[in-house]
Amino acid sequence: MPTLPTHLFLNGRYADDLARRRTPLINPATEAVFTEVAAAEPADVETAVSAAQKAWESGWRDLSPGKRTEILFNVARKLREHIEELAQLEMLQIGKPIADARDEAGLGARVFEFYAGAITKFGGQTLPVSRGGFDFTLRQSMGVVAAIVPWNFPFPIACWKVAPALAAGNCVVLKPASLSPLTALKLGELAHAAGLPPGVLQVLPGSGAAVGDALVTHPRIRKVSFTGSTEVGRRIMELAARDLKRISLELGGKSPNIVFADADWQRAADSSPMSVFANTGQDCCARSRVFVERSIFEPFVERFVQATRALKVGDPAQEETQLGPLVSAGQRASVEEYLTDARQRGSRFACGGSRPLPKGWFLEPTVLLDVDKKDRCWREEIFGPVVALTPFDDEATLLQEVNDSPYGLSGSVWTQNLSRALRVARAVESGVLSINSHSSVHVEAPFGGFKQSGLGRDLGMAAMEGYTELKNVYVAE
Numbered sequence: 169m170p171t172l173p174t175h176l177f178l179n180g181r182y183a184d185d186l187a188r189r190r191t192p193l194i195n196p197a198t199e200a201v202f203t204e205v206a207a208a209e210p211a212d213v214e215t216a217v218s219a220a221q222k223a224w225e226s227g228w229r230d231l232s233p234g235k236r237t238e239i240l241f242n243v244a245r246k247l248r249e250h251i252e253e254l255a256q257l258e259m260l261q262i263g264k265p266i267a268d269a270r271d272e273a274g275l276g277a278r279v280f281e282f283y284a285g286a287i288t289k290f291g292g293q294t295l296p297v298s299r300g301g302f303d304f305t306l307r308q309s310m311g312v313v314a315a316i317v318p319w320n321f322p323f324p325i326a327c328w329k330v331a332p333a334l335a336a337g338n339c340v341v342l343k344p345a346s347l348s349p350l351t352a353l354k355l356g357e358l359a360h361a362a363g364l365p366p367g368v369l370q371v372l373p374g375s376g377a378a379v380g381d382a383l384v385t386h387p388r389i390r391k392v393s394f395t396g397s398t399e400v401g402r403r404i405m406e407l408a409a410r411d412l413k414r415i416s417l418e419l420g421g422k423s424p425n426i427v428f429a430d431a432d433w434q435r436a437a438d439s440s441p442m443s444v445f446a447n448t449g450q451d452c453c454a455r456s457r458v459f460v461e462r463s464i465f466e467p468f469v470e471r472f473v474q475a476t477r478a479l480k481v482g483d484p485a486q487e488e489t490q491l492g493p494l495v496s497a498g499q500r501a502s503v504e505e506y507l508t509d510a511r512q513r514g515s516r517f518a519c520g521g522s523r524p525l526p527k528g529w530f531l532e533p534t535v536l537l538d539v540d541k542k543d544r545c546w547r548e549e550i551f552g553p554v555v556a557l558t559p560f561d562d563e564a565t566l567l568q569e570v571n572d573s574p575y576g577l578s579g580s581v582w583t584q585n586l587s588r589a590l591r592v593a594r595a596v597e598s599g600v601l602s603i604n605s606h607s608s609v610h611v612e613a614p615f616g617g618f619k620q621s622g623l624g625r626d627l628g629m630a631a632m633e634g635y636t637e638l639k640n641v642y643v644a645e
């Protein structure tokens with residue numbers, strides 16, 4: 169087992185006082201408590217924000233772009249040296265299959281590389297203002313940013329927020345979810361070992377209600393960058409409104425997967441199960457509503473179910489495992505409530521629906537048919553391994569049904585007709601869309617949602633813009 173970080177990471181070191189309240193961590197694959205991690209309290213928010221403000225004013229804000237680039241590349245290198253350790257920690261705390269956990273640790277390092285390189289390519293403009301003279305814009309850092317992240321992709325999402333915020337010259341207080349503090353703490357430790365000055369990145373595990381609220385309402389926090397549920401996002405927006413804090417919100421989803429009869433539908437059917445069941449369905453981009461053109465609906469379902477049955481569910485430590493357990497007993501109970509609802513409402517279970525193993529919070533990937541479009545399973549984000557498939561007849565009705573959702577995060581369109589692909593891609597109300605693919609996340613491209621899936625963007629240069637204020641300076645001739 170790797171060494172477990174169990175203390176808050178404050179001002180460049182672990183705060184190892186033992187008097188603090190601690191949260192037990194449970195391995196979702198075994199249901200065994202394997203460690204306890206210190207839980208931050210509102211007073212720690214004050215300590216962290218003061219240290220961050222000091223670090224920003226006394227150096228980080230004014231560090232040369234070249235030096236900041238060098239430090240962030242060093243952080244990326246350090247993360248790459250520790251990929252196995254980061255992957256093991258992620259697997260232990262949330263049951264993520266080890267192969268996925270390694271990929272995601274590598275993704276985190278890549279995010280740091282991208283933003284290290286972006287620092288010297290990101291700036292303002294000169295503008296030909298009508299009164300003459302000289303006018304230019306500056307992209308300025310904000311100060312202290314709070315990054316609040318969920319438990320489903322704890323390490324990469326922390327990197328999506330921390331790396332561009334630091335690259336833009338801010339200091340960050342990072343709050344991981346209570347279920348997944350380990351890789352966030354390790355990020356703080358490794359970043360400082362790579363040369364990040366004390367106070368520039370601090371990590372406060374703790375409950376959302378206590379630490380999250382204290383961070384969001386702290387007057388020195390200039391921006392809150394949040395990924396999590398739509399419900400908590402709404403609360404953060406309300407709290408942030410009091411002093412008009414900048415916010416970005418990456419929230420829930422109920423994404424469509426649209427398959428036209430002219431597509432390479434066999435490839436779509438083979439690949440679609442993992443577009444919803446990856447991470448055991450605990451994925452904001454999960455394509456959980458599958459729309460298939462009626463003429464191919466039956467063979468598509470047959471092939472989709474076959475591919476689902478072939479998925480390897482089990483011990484996340486095994487290289488070949490594709491689906492680990494759900495993150496907690498509560499998460500599985502919540503998914504099972506949806507399945508009970510589906511049974512009561514007369515949906516058909518093409519496969520799945522049961523617990524495959526006696527120990528651990530596992531659940532079979534479940535394929536539902538005949539789900540009424542008013543039912544909870546069709547409308548709500550289940551956040552577990554459950555998908556519903558439905559046939560469609562024409563493009564206009566399809567688009568109406570696809571967009572009849574409060575969410576708009578991601579989606580896929582499968583067709584070989586280029587005009588149709590572009591027409592549908594434009595019409596689907598979502599921030600991210602893939603054609604003949606299920607790939608949603610590219611470090612270089614903006615990621616985020618329409619409607620109640622959020623506002624603002626992670627990744628790409630859009631994220632860096634979001635961590636700056638735009639100033640205009642006019643110089644008279």
Ligand code: NAD
Nearest residue numbers: 317318319344345376377380381396397400418419420452
């Ligand atoms: P959550 O909203 O319960 O928690 C997210 C984070 O917010 C955690 O760190 C939590 O401790 C904190 N938090 C809770 N209450 C808070 C409060 N009052 N003030 C401030 N912070 C608070 O979400 P979760 O269960 O960890 O993650 C699952 C959700 O995240 C799903 O809805 C999923 O769709 C969403 N998600 C979205 C994206 C995206 O990019 N759009 C990515 C991953 C997950």
